[in-house]
Amino acid sequence: MPEQTFAAAPVPGTDGTPLSAEDAKLVTLARSARARVGAVEGASVRDQDGRTYAAATVVLPSLALTALQLAVAQAVASGATRLEAAAVVTEASALDGSGHAAVRDLAADAPIHVAGTNGSLLGTVL
Structure with a gap:
């Protein structure tokens, strides 16, 4: 299967509005997944039933997945058909295109919150 590439999505700045408690939980889960393995x-x-799935970047000789791709894959493997929201904790200034595309496969309008490694919100991709 040929490898697909997706352009990175720019992360717009925040307008100062705090995240909802549910979305703040997504950032906390993403930070924990990253820290647990040093990814x-x-x-x-978060899927249509409110279930959450957390993941970290995977890089193996035979497999490479972004954290967001893996979180979406876990949700789909558990029966999710739609996503309500997503969060990524990263040092990058742009949301990776592959993770962005994976979320959009299940939800055209789900917000993707991008946070720095300290948990501060960098912006939200809609």
Whole structure:
């Protein structure tokens, strides 16, 4: 199967509005997933039933997944058909295109919150 590439999505700045408690939980889960294994990124998603899935970046000789791709894959493998929201904790200034595309496969309008490694919100991709 040919490898697909997706352009990175720019992360707009925040307008100062705090995240809801549910979305703040996503950032906390993403930070924890990243810290647990010392990964480049951590991510989490919330499905249509309110279930959450957290993941970290995977880089193996035979497999590479962004944290967001893996979180979406876990949700789908558990029966999710739609996502309500997602969060990524990263050092990057842009949301990776592959993770962005994975979320959009299940939700055209789910917000993707991008936070720094300290948990501060950098912006939200809509």
